Each structure stands twice: as structure tokens, then as C-alpha cells.
Amino acid sequence: MSTETLTPEEAEGQRRARRAKRNTSIGWWVITIVVAVWCLFPVASILATSFKTPGELSNGKFLPDNPSTSNYEEILVGDSQELFLSALWNSIGISIIATLIAVVLATLCAYAIARLDFPGKKIVLTVSLMVSMFPVISLVTPLFNLWRSIGLYDTWPGLIIPYLSLTLPIAIWTLAAFFQQIPWELEQAAQVDGATPLQAFRKVIVPLAAPGVFTTAIIAFFIAWNDFVYGISLTSTEAARPVPAALAFFTGASQFESPTGAISAAAIIVTIPVVLLVMLFQKQIVAGLTSGAVKG
């Protein structure tokens, strides 16, 4: 559209519409920036701290005077290496396994809830909601005793199992809600189009369900990844201790130095997978992929 062909009134109208649009988008920008600063300031602070030398830690400045990577060296190749790397390995392994199990179980469960009519459907949903509302801290002590007596204390399964109690309910709820939105007639449409039931499931239902499963998996992963209470209570050695718990065991380079720098560096490193995950699967997380399948 070229401006020359517009009458002055039209041009004025367009300008006004554009200005109104700009005003609303300015409003949005302001809100976005406020929220972003609010959320990201602590992260930025930790990031800045992670590059400070022990001497600068309490100098009251936000940015380090002469940034150094000594903290990263300390946890990746230095004294705390063993503590950190094994914790990182534990965190990754335990979170992934807990996520996988939760997603597989929750997918089956949510599929049944969305597709089938069976007695006790409501109960399954209610119970899983109740489980997720149970305060974690009240479970820790009995679990500690139980795990010690049956030999699960300080092992991977010893953490994976309680993590499932956190991740399963939310996974079931999200997936059930998601599956209920899938237009299941599509499966029939595919069969009429010449697909076997298996082909219909694979070519139509799986692609539609995938975003929901991805989203759920990421949520479940974060829950497991961020857990601290179970991590610190049910482990005692590097055999199973995850990063959030391990951070508490960092010591400074010498007894008289505070480990703040190392902890910050470790915190930044464990944040990276989270950011990466979100960026990688951003596309999959978008909702509304099923719109347009059926009318109305």
C-alpha cells in the first residue's frame, strides 16, 4: 500500500490508528520490562557474583571490578570439582529418569481419563491432586526412616520415587486437560481416509499430543531439577546428592573464605539446561495447535 494514493483524511486516519497501536505496544513494553527486571535481577546478581574474586564479594558493588573465572575453575576443575560434577551428574540422571517415568505413566493415565469411561475416573484425578497438595516436609522424615531400613537411602531410586510423587500428579493433570482437547474424531477421519488404527494413532494423534507431552515433560523435569528438600534429606554422599543440595556443602578455597562465589557459579551452570530446554522446545510448548480441526 503506498501513501501517495491516500487522501489526507485517510492518511490521518491511518496515522491515528498507528499511533493508538504504538501506545498500546508501549504499554506492553513497559510491563514486560518491569516483569523482566523483577525476575531477572536476582539472576543477574548471581551471574555478576559468580565472576567476582573472593576479595570483591563484600565490596558492595554490583559488577566485579576485574571479572575472573576462578569460581568456575574451582567447581569444574578445582577443589570442589568432585562435589559439583558428581552432583551435576546425579541431578541430570535423576531428573531425566523421574521425568521419563512420570511422562510415560501420566500419558497412559491421561489417555485413559480422556478417552475411556470407567468407574473411579474422578477418584484417580482427585487422589492425584491430593497427593500433590501433601506438604513435602511432612513426608521427609518417615521416608528417611523407611529408606534407611530398606536400603534406598542415598541412592538414585531413593530420590526418583519421591520425585514421582511430585511430578506424576501435575503431569496427569496437564496431560488429561490436554488430551481432552484433542479432537478424537480425527482418528476416525484418518481411518476412513484409509489408515489402520495404528497408522491413525501415529500420524494424527501422536503429532497432536506431542506438544502436550513435551510441555508436561519440561514441567516435570523442572520440578525434579529444582527440588531441595528431598535432595538434602535423603542423601548423604556423592552417590546421589543432587546439585541444589550439593551447593550447601561447598566450602571456600580456604576455611576463611566464604563459598558464595562458587555457589553462584554452580547456580549459573545449573540454570543453563533450564534455559536451553525452554529455548529448544519453545515451539513445541505453544498451545492451540489443535485449533482449526473442527468447526465451531
Added chain:
Amino acid sequence: MASITLKNIVKKYDDGFPAVNNVSLDIADGEFVILVGPSGCGKSTLLRMIVGLEDITSGELQINGRRMNEAAPKDRNLAMVFQNYALYPHLTVYENIAFPLRLAKDANGGGSVDEKVQRAAKMLELTEHLDRKPANLSGGQRQRVAMGRAIVREADAFLFDEPLSNLDAKLRGQMRAEIAQLQRSLGVTSVYVTHDQTEAMTLGDRVAVLKKGILQQVASPRELYEQPVNLFVAGFIGSPSMNFLPATITEGSGGTVLSTPIGDIPIPADRAAVAQGKDLVLVGVRPEFFEDATLVDEAKMPKGSVFTAELSHLEWLGHEQYGYIEFEPDEKVRRLLSDLAADMDADELRPQVVTTLSAESRVRPGRPVELWVDTSRIHIFDPESGENLTRDAEAGAELTRMAAEERERELAAARERDAQKA
């Protein structure tokens, strides 16, 4: 190309609800059959049984003479346009249309996938939308995609489940014409569910009327309109619908007279003969059988008779006007009429007669007027069984035969056009 034969098809749902009851229907190769009936009468169920998405409780379904009851949907080679389109939201328009072809791969002979998709898209004017996702299309475009997915494959028959029900009136008219053309040019057997009168009358070679899972009548639209078998079909087909008047037959001095609440209408004795021995009958008179007596041609006059009535109100529409005559039925008739209305899923049948009069008529409501009614075309129904006592089966069959010949001619013409193009 295929013929579809339903033999005593019964469908009982798991909860015991008999949705379809003993339906037998022969659909010839290349024929366009419409299923109509009020909501919940089993149209979709019947269609879903044909396509294989619903088990058949008893009876036999044959496609091309082969029993197909147990065949999986994919083995029946039928294409269906679902009531809600059921497009694949994660695929582009192109891939939606190509979906059945990709599944069939080599099963479909001749021509590449791309060629076929492009041809279907061109026919449905979807070419410029091929790369878009269904979510971004308008209702009419989605509907065309659904059609494209059905026609792209060389299916033996098309099944349509109220494909136009969600479109606006204009688009519906346009799509109706397109479907009619498409069906004729492809010459594919089609079964089309609708509860739109116009679609039923204009599209179908034959129309099957269902009521509560029971097949009432299968005939050409003309036969249904002119020779309905019973009260239900008579009332269901036509808009505004047929008027039903309680009447007793009396032999007066001037011949046989139907005494109705709106006046005494003399009728030919042979028409009345069928109602011998019945003290009460229902007379079915279509609105257009009435006319302002002063405007009727001399030549036409003797085919009907004139009576005096009072119009309660009048609606002038430009090309014609509706005159309403109200009457007071007795309790028994009132119940009969409201039962009938419930069957047809219509609003309460008001005890009133709708008459279609010429636009130039100067009759005024609230005054006695002379109305002419074409008594040669009225029907007399048995109020108990609902049966049409005056139905002329032969004349009806003739109408349907004519429609069948017409179809043959159109199909032949379409084939010829194709041959010329090729």
C-alpha cells in the same frame, strides 16, 4: 464407482437405544441419495455404519454386492466429509488433501500425489491456500478442504454428514451448487445427510426420509412432495409445511363436501371415496394450493373449489404473501397435531392454516374472503395410522422414474464432456 445396498439394517447402541430400525435401501451406482429426518432420527448413525465407524447390530451392508459388515473402514474405500470437517490441524491444506493418497501410496493407480492434489485444489479453488494451516482458514474454505480430502482419492462413494450446516446462507447456496456439479461430473455414488429442506430437494436423485430410526419413504423429491406416504413425510417435506385440517365428509346437495373448521370445501367424489366409513380424517393442503378466488384463471377454476374464510393476518413478501387462517380444533385433533409436531421436531403446530396467495391479491385480514383451493391435489390422511389414503402410487413411481432418467442423462452428458476434454 459402487452401489450400496442396505438390507434390514438395525443399530442398537450399547445403552439399548434403537437408533436405526430395519432400514433397507438400494443405492444405485452414481446415484445421489439424501437422508433427511428430524434431529436424532439416526441419520449420522446410518452413515457411520456405512463407512464402518459403527458396528451393525443386525442386517447386511453390501458394497458392489459384497458383504461389508465386518470390513474395517479403510477396506471399504469410501470417502466421508464429516459434520465437523475433522481436518488435521498439524498438516497444511496440501497435506490434508494428500493424506489419503500418502496412506494409499501405490494402491491408487496413475498420477502422482502432487498432480492429484493440485487438480482437486484447482477444482475447489484452494490453490492459493495450499500452504496454510486449517486453523487460518474460513469456514467455507475448511469445508472445501474436507471435500478435497474426500474427492482426491478415487473412492467408491462419497458420504456427506451435514457438510454445510455451519455455513452462512450465501456460502451454503454456493457450496450446494458446487457439490451438485461435482457429483455429476465425477459420477460418484453419494449419500448426503442433511436436515435442510432446500439441500434435500435440490441435490437428491432420491430422498430417504427417516423418523426415529425407521425409514418412511424413499423417492424422488417430487414424489415425496406430491405423493407422500404418510402424515410425517407430508409434514416434513415442504416449507412452509403442509396444513393439516380435521374434516368430516358429508354428502351434501352439491356433491361431497369436506367440513373443516375453516369452512366447507366441496371435493370430487372419487377423492372422498377413500375415506368411506371414517368419521374423521385429516386433510393435507399445501399452502400454495390456496389462491385468492378473484385471481384464479377461468381454466383452472374447475380443478378446485371456492370457500369463504377469514384471514387473521397477512404477510406480504413481495413475490407472494402468506395469509393465515386460525381455527379452533377439538381436543383430540389438537393432541394429534402436537404429537405430529413433536415427531417432526418442529415448533408446536399452531392450529392455523397458512395460505400462499399472489402478491397482487387485495384481500384484507379480518373480513370474509373468497378463497379457491386446488382440490385435485389435496391429500386425505387417516388420523390414526397417519397413512395417506389418497396417495397415487403409480403417479409417484412415474415421478421417480423420470428423475432416474434425468440422472442417467446428466451422467451421460458429464461422461461425454469428460471424453471430449480428455
